[in-house]
Amino acid sequence: MVRNSDIIEEINDGNLFLRKISKTDDEFFFKSLNEKNLTNYLSLGPLKSLEHSRGLIKNYLKYWDKFFQFNYIIELHDVNKVKIGSISLWNVNWQHKRTQIGIWLIPSFWSKGLGEKSVNLIKKIAFNHLKMNRLEVYIAKENKKSITLFEKCGFNKEGILNQYLLFKGKFHNAVILVFLKRDYLKS
Template identity: 30%
Template sequence: MEQKLRLRTIEKTDLEFLHKLNNDPDVMKFWFEEPYMSMEKLKEAHEKSQNSTQHRQFILALDNEKIGYVGLFDMEERHRNAEFGIMIDPEFQGNGYAGKATKLALEYGFQQLNLHKIFLFVAKKNEKAIHIYEKIGFQIEGELKEHFFVDGTYHDAVMMRIFQRDF
């Protein structure tokens, strides 16, 4: 029997899982953020997000197991664009879930939200992720030199985008 990968809305019961991801240095370095998130701060952010029209956040589930987090952020109503972000639990990395989850998020963003453009930032040295995004149809828009500070050094990043018409 084939397992089903899907996106579902985040519930309060998911906050422990998100807390684990947000405090994992190996996960957060790809978000260019410090792995430092208290449960209280996470609860507060979850409450605020319930009424947000600018963000859509999902748990990536494999059948009923939580394996990651996917989000569309800072949606611009007039310009119809949003930033994409994804976290895969390290226990489930390397199984092709990132590409499939990205496609699910793009389908949602383009078909449900009628977004025109979805963009992302990725570390230039993360060639594996860039390759996955390019296979899906993202194109590089530009490079940001020494843009993010992680683990004591500055890192270059690439901004990538995909238009609705190209998906």
């Protein structure tokens, strides 16, 4: 298992930063996860209250301490620091050295290459620091933007799981996309 000192709490690529989520991100989470366009294919949101947001972040921090999930805030550092989304490594399986990625960006930051940069940074954390072998994402088949994002980042389609995801009372087929350490080492 990884030691606490191996967990990267902040990493950047130029002006794009990933940093460990903190209690002070509660208002950002609450506001962002109540945006309809953002939560169509997310298992969380809309959030019921600011207290709901605080509880969510409190759980994320507990999961971090238990080495089960690592949640980051995505920030742009230009003139000011601007929070633009979140990315996580979750459902970490240390025995089989695999984990899943989850990401969301505020819609005004979509299609600007920031999702790709964020995914590439989280790959560095997963492979170089956590010593993972396999990264997985499960995306609703209709969520073409997310599928395209991960394909641009080198993920390969591995299959379809029928009626695997449930959003707003409706089942969706999930596309499984995977990125392996051997492919990371080649790049």
